[in-house]
Amino acid sequence: MALESLKENAYNIKSEIWTAGVFMWECFSLGEQPYEQIDPFDLISFLSESEKNRLEKPEKCPSELFEIFSACWNAHASTRPSLKEIFYSMHKLYSNYDNYI
Numbered sequence: 001m002a003l004e005s006l007k008e009n010a011y012n013i014k015s016e017i018w019t020a021g022v023f024m025w026e027c028f029s030l031g032e033q034p035y036e037q038i039d040p041f042d043l044i045s046f047l048s049e050s051e052k053n054r055l056e057k058p059e060k061c062p063s064e065l066f067e068i069f070s071a072c073w074n075a076h077a078s079t080r081p082s083l084k085e086i087f088y089s090m091h092k093l094y095s096n097y098d099n100y101i
Helices: 003-008 013-028 040-049 063-073 083-095
Strands: none
Touching (some): 003 013, 013 063, 013 083
């Protein structure tokens, strides 16, 4: 859940963007549990302390792709990418996929 959802019970498209970033992280981490080292009762304060307190890049995830979905975890919802921005970023990355082979 997005930070504002945990703190204020607020849900909107930008909180769904946060969730989408976590979902992509779960896919590339092969189903690991997000923040499993953090006690659930401490999660809000952990996430609120610093923008650095976010999920780490999964081992097999390309850095360029991780940059896209880690942008979804900005503390301020207004600074998270839109669905359109995510789509275009991923499309651009996919279009350059031949460079990775």
